[in-house]
Amino acid sequence: MSINSIFQFLVPKDKKFFPLFEQAAQNLVVLAETLHEAVNVPKEEREAYFRKIEELENIIEDIAHKTNLELSRNFITPFDREDIHALISAIDDVADYLYGAASRMRLYQVEKITKSIRKMTEITLESCQLIQMAVADLKDMKNLKGIAEACKRINKLENKSDNVFDKAVADIFENETDAKNIIKYKEVLAALESASDKCKGVANVLESVTVKYS
Template sequence: MSLNNIFQFLVPKDKKFFPLFEQATQNLVLLAQTLHEAVNAPKPEREAYFKKIEELEAVIEQVTHNTNLELSRNFITPFDREDIHALISAIDNVAGYLYGASNRMKLYQVEKISKSIRKMTEITLEGTQLIQIAVSDLKDMKKLHNIADVCKKLYKLEAKSDSVFDKAVADIFENETDVKNIIKYKEVLSALETAADKCKGVANVLESIAVKHS
């Protein structure tokens, strides 16, 4: 048994940080799902979805704040303090860019939602669901191999997102003649592509934690 595993055995079961991680990931999945529903809804119905997304992003920001407060109050943590901070910050980053995509659609009054935007919200939704699974597996350090498998899927999703983004941007410049629309679509797509990249950022943190405790 490694020193890390011995330490984990001796440390009391965490009752503070994992509930916060679970709250963050549950709301992250709900945010991504709401965004995916928004882009598949008629334009008059989108406003309600956008408002819900804003509320969910605020909840995740508060969870991030609460996690950092707990770090300042607690000497004993389930794993390295810097990794806890990195993980909750990475989750918050995903939420921030998904909200950014939603906000751009609202502010720029994007009327027609392209297939590529729908595809990218589908990719980010799958990414957040994988993040939720991996974070849940952190509670049981015997499931570290599961985390590695999820991280591989997240890396593949990010590569898929890059491909969809590149093709979508090329299509915009080839087929769209209105400069305003070019800017609108590119801004929304860029935010979604960055959100997928931030999902990969969560995978990087999770993989680092798994390696330290393997």
């Protein structure tokens, strides 16, 4: 039995942090699903989705606050304190940028949703689903291979999102003549690309944790 295995055996089962991670990841998936649904409905129907996204972002932010509060109260934690803080902060960052994309569509009154925007919300949704799977496997540290595989797939999706973003921006500058529309679409696409980057940030934290316990 390794030293890490002995340590895990001796440390009491966590009843505070993992439930918070799971709640954050679950709400993140719902947020990503709601955004993907929002870009696939007519403009007049989007407002209800945008309101739901705002509510979900607030919920995740509150979970992040509760997690950091628990860190200040508890001496014993399931893994390194800095990794706990980094993980919940990274999940919160993804939610922030997804909300940012929705907020820009809402504030700028984006009429037409492009195929690139739909594709990027689809990619981010898949990344968020992988985050949820990896966070669930993190609970007992028994499926480190599964976490590593999820992180690998998230990294591939981030590269895919970058490619969609680059082609979409190039297409905007080539074909869009209205300067206002150029700004609108570029802002929305940039927020979605950043959300994908933040998903990779979550994967980086998860990989760091699994390396320490492998």
